[in-house]
Amino acid sequence: MERIAREAGGVIAEYFAQEHKSVSIKNGDTTDLVTETDQWVETFVRDQLRAFKPDWAFIGEESSDPDVAIPMDPVWIIDPIDGTTNFVHRLPEVGVSIGLVVGQIPVAGVVFNPIRKQMLSAVQGHGCRLNGSPLVLDTSDRPLNQCLLMTQFINYGGQRSQRFTQIDRLLDVPVHAIRFIGCATMALGYVAMGVADCYFERGLKAWDMAAAVIIIREAGGVVVDYSGADHIDLTRRECVAARNMTIAKEILDVVNSS
Numbered sequence: 001m002e003r004i005a006r007e008a009g010g011v012i013a014e015y016f017a018q019e020h021k022s023v024s025i026k027n028g029d030t031t032d033l034v035t036e037t038d039q040w041v042e043t044f045v046r047d048q049l050r051a052f053k054p055d056w057a058f059i060g061e062e063s064s065d066p067d068v069a070i071p072m073d074p075v076w077i078i079d080p081i082d083g084t085t086n087f088v089h090r091l092p093e094v095g096v097s098i099g100l101v102v103g104q105i106p107v108a109g110v111v112f113n114p115i116r117k118q119m120l121s122a123v124q125g126h127g128c129r130l131n132g133s134p135l136v137l138d139t140s141d142r143p144l145n146q147c148l149l150m151t152q153f154i155n156y157g158g159q160r161s162q163r164f165t166q167i168d169r170l171l172d173v174p175v176h177a178i179r180f181i182g183c184a185t186m187a188l189g190y191v192a193m194g195v196a197d198c199y200f201e202r203g204l205k206a207w208d209m210a211a212a213v214i215i216i217r218e219a220g221g222v223v224v225d226y227s228g229a230d231h232i233d234l235t236r237r238e239c240v241a242a243r244n245m246t247i248a249k250e251i252l253d254v255v256n257s258s
């Protein structure tokens with residue numbers, strides 16, 4: 001998986017620097033972008049994975065329905081370029097994400113930012129690695145007023161302003177800062193790295209979460225849904241990932257409060 005992500009990343013990095021890219025919009029939504037590079041990378045990754053495991057299913061952002069059911073049998077779930085809008089504008093928070101899901105549970109994953117050259121990878125029961133070295137998260141507690149949060153409010157279904165009311169509630173919480181980096185897989189990766197203390201988002205798709213969930217868990221962090229359950233249903237489009245359960249619960253209390 002790392003080799004495939006690295007090769008795909010090489011192509012992303014090559015096109016990243018171009019100011020003018022071939023961009024289309026999806027489903028008439030001018031905030032949902034796709035480039036020729038997204039499509040090329042998805043085909044490349046799919047062909048490579050099929051050559052390795054011809055019978056395993058494949059779900060990819062550019063060729064699958066966001067509401068596709070996740071099978072019980074092994075399935076690769078990939079996002080060829082997470083952070084497409086960043087890619088289009090040359091903001092270096094982008095990632096290629098390849099997750100392996102078995103029994104609807106993420107069991108292996110790779111997230112690679114080819115611009116920052118950060119390769120996160122994990123296999124269930126075998127820990128997490130950053131650029132080949134073991135990555136172990138410091139899960140000790142810290143007060144919210146020393147935390148860095150990350151989130152995103154996408155225009156999913158034209159509900160950006162509605163979603164923004166969630167942040168209203170957070171504005172009163174004295175955290176160090178709340179960052180919107182526009183790339184869910186890398187934001188989740190920053191939780192695994194201990195850079196961000198928590199990432200939460202409603203509107204995520206399975207390909208935004210599949211690889212990152214196992215990466216965070218294997219690093220030692222927690223990933224729950226908005227009800228606080230740690231069985232992540234990849235079709236539920238939501239997660240709260242944090243350094244530890246105390247922080248996850250504190251953020252859940254805030255975003256779920258009416």
Ligand code: IPD
Binds near residue numbers: 084154182185205
């Ligand atoms: C999106 C980005 C964004 C997040 C969305 C994702 P895309 O992925 O990760 O930060 O808020 O939920 O769908 O469209 O750039 O691959």
